[in-house]
Amino acid sequence: xxxxxxxxxxxxxxxxxxxxxxxxxxxxxxxxxxxxxxxxxxxxxxxxxxxxxxxxxxxxxxxxxxxxxxxxxxxxxxxxxxxxxxxxxxxxxxxxxxxxxxxxxxxxxxxxxxxxxxxxxxxxxxxxxxxxxxxxxxxxxxxxxxxxxxxxxxxxxxxxxxxxxxxxxxxxxxxxxxxxxxxxxxxxxxxxxxxxxxxxxxxxxxxxxxxxxxxxxxxxxxxxxxxxxxxxxxxxxxxxxxxxxxxxxxxxxxxxxxxxxxxxxxxxxxxxxxxxxxxxxxxxxxxxxxxxxxxxxxxxxxxxxxxxxxxxxxxxxxxxxxxxxxxxxxxxxxxxxxxxxxxxxxxxxxxxxxxxxxxxxxxxxxxxxxxxxxxxxxxxxxxxxxxxxxxxxxxxxxxxxxxxxxxxxxxxxxxxxxxxxxxxxxxxxxxxxxxxxxxxxxxxxxxxxxxxxxxxxxxxxxxxxxxxxxxxxxxxxxxxxxxxxxxxxxxxxxxx
Ligand code: NAP
Numbered sequence: 383x384x385x386x387x388x389x390x391x392x393x394x395x396x397x398x399x400x401x402x403x404x405x406x407x408x409x410x411x412x413x414x415x416x417x418x419x420x421x422x423x424x425x426x427x428x429x430x431x432x433x434x435x436x437x438x439x440x441x442x443x444x445x446x447x448x449x450x451x452x453x454x455x456x457x458x459x460x461x462x463x464x465x466x467x468x469x470x471x472x473x474x475x476x477x478x479x480x481x482x483x484x485x486x487x488x489x490x491x492x493x494x495x496x497x498x499x500x501x502x503x504x505x506x507x508x509x510x511x512x513x514x515x516x517x518x519x520x521x522x523x524x525x526x527x528x529x530x531x532x533x534x535x536x537x538x539x540x541x542x543x544x545x546x547x548x549x550x551x552x553x554x555x556x557x558x559x560x561x562x563x564x565x566x567x568x569x570x571x572x573x574x575x576x577x578x579x580x581x582x583x584x585x586x587x588x589x590x591x592x593x594x595x596x597x598x599x600x601x602x603x604x605x606x607x608x609x610x611x612x613x614x615x616x617x618x619x620x621x622x623x624x625x626x627x628x629x630x631x632x633x634x635x636x637x638x639x640x641x642x643x644x645x646x647x648x649x650x651x652x653x654x655x656x657x658x659x660x661x662x663x664x665x666x667x668x669x670x671x672x673x674x675x676x677x678x679x680x681x682x683x684x685x686x687x688x689x690x691x692x693x694x695x696x697x698x699x700x701x702x703x704x705x706x707x708x709x710x711x712x713x714x715x716x717x718x719x720x721x722x723x724x725x726x727x728x729x730x731x732x733x734x735x736x737x738x739x740x741x742x743x744x745x746x747x748x749x750x751x752x753x754x755x756x757x758x759x760x761x762x763x764x765x766x767x768x769x770x771x772x773x774x775x776x777x778x779x780x781x782x783x784x785x786x787x788x789x790x791x792x793x794x795x796x797x798x799x800x801x802x803x804x805x806x807x808x809x810x811x812x813x814x815x816x817x818x819x820x821x822x823x824x825x826x827x828x829x830x831x832x833x834x835x836x837x838x839x840x841x842x843x844x845x846x847x848x849x850x851x852x853x854x855x856x857x858x859x860x861x862x863x864x865x866x867x868x869x870x871x872x873x874x875x876x877x878x
Pocket of ligand 1: 443495536537538539540541542544581582583587588589590594665666708709710711756757758759760
């Protein structure tokens with residue numbers, strides 16, 4: 383029996399949990415189905431947001447990469463790096479080379495605020511700053527100079543907590559992390575002494591999780607202050623929603639305990655050196671400045687009796703020289719793949735991609751943030767991927783026999799070995815070190831276009847270079863290579 387071949391687009395948590403679910407669920411169904419997975423990524427490095435989104439000082443979350451490594455090293459899985467859907471290959475290419483395609487490209491773009499001054503020098507998307515300190519090859523290692531003394535972080539989610547912590551914590555504590563050397567040096571010479579983290583609603587509506595929030599209060603040499611009166615659950619809320627949430631919701635209760643403890647201690651940390659001020663009920667109105675950021679004007683908000691967030695007309699300008707907009711991520715459309723411009727997700731039913739009439743498209747699936755929006759922690763992607771794979775295998779189980787054609791309904795997959803259009807069981811592949819027979823049609827297509835993918839062995843060379851760099855610098859277990867050119871040199875990738 384030949385195997386079902388699946389292309390998973392994106393090697394972040396969503397993509398790799400999908401690959402794992404394909405292998406495991408395929409083996410568990412009756413009769414078992416052997417599945418071969420190509421995990422295709424535009425970058426030469428795997429692990430997506432685990433590598434380029436999780437903060438360097440969150441080592442336990444970063445260790446998820448060790449688990450995901452096991453997926454990449456499975457016999458049924460191949461890493462195909464440095465191949466970009468929309469650039470080197472198209473959706474039609476993928477559909478013609480594989481039995482099924484699962485899109486798992488996450489959410490890479492920042493959301494905009496739509497206020498004046500957003501594009502002033504000194505105003506950045508938090509996603510940019512995160513990419514910078516995580517050493518993402520798309521971001522110049524010299525992008526952030528950190529010559530501001532006071533920074534506003536807009537938003538009160540976990541990304542805001544991450545960027546506030548990296549900005550305000552003692553930088554020498556990052557020496558043993560994998561943060562690249564130019565980023566460490568920029569942080570070491572940072573002039574930042576105060577960070578204002580600003581929520582447009584109250585402590586009960588904030589999106590951060592308690593563990594991440596609590597960590598801010600444990601930073602050496604950092605005083606945490608809460609805006610005067612802003613920890614009071616009823617002061618700016620006529621609807622009673624905040625009190626209700628604090629009573630009924632465990633997460634809110636946990637967050638509120640941390641915030642009210644900070645509020646009780648506010649003003650007692652004189653001499654701490656650096657300060658984090660957490661503000662609530664303030665909506666950004668305008669980023670001020672002539673040629674660069676000089677302040678952030680915010681309007682006091684409240685919830686009216688019906689629970690609607692309204693402005694009070696009362697304004698204040700926080701003097702800051704840098705603004706980080708941390709108001710959520712958005713997915714970007716993939717060329718040729720259906721996309722909902724309002725939700726910024728691929729329309730789907732349990733992971734089956736739907737066309738404009740709501741019908742499932744044969745052989746196309748979606749997983750992760752691209753499927754459900756940018757919510758949840760990394761582990762959320764495991765159950766999400768499992769749901770998508772269940773749908774994929776259900777389509778297979780109910781699908782046609784080898785000689786049945788055409789497919790009786792959209793969304794069904796051909797059984798392995800059914801022939802036409804499938805990459806299953808194809809012959810000898812192209813001449814690449816990471817070549818495997820099941821990917822022959824895709825290998826041939828890439829070779830014909832002069833595209834040489836980065837395989838898993840090539841990625842291991844990048845890992846080795848990172849370990850050698852750490853050792854030469856006397857820093858930790860590994861240090862990220864500083865630039866795209868360094869990464870390409872380490873894995874032998876020749877690309878503009
Ligand atoms: P998020 O949790 O959705 O938080 C976005 C924040 O931006 C909210 O406070 C939101 O306020 C605010 N916001 C949105 N539009 C705004 C506007 N126009 N003006 C002012 N504020 C605005 O997004 P995120 O922080 O980017 O996190 C994304 C996901 O990654 C989350 O699921 C998060 O938990 C996860 N993550 C987890 C970790 C971790 O586990 N350590 C680390 C980083 C990220 P409203 O609620 O009022 O809209």
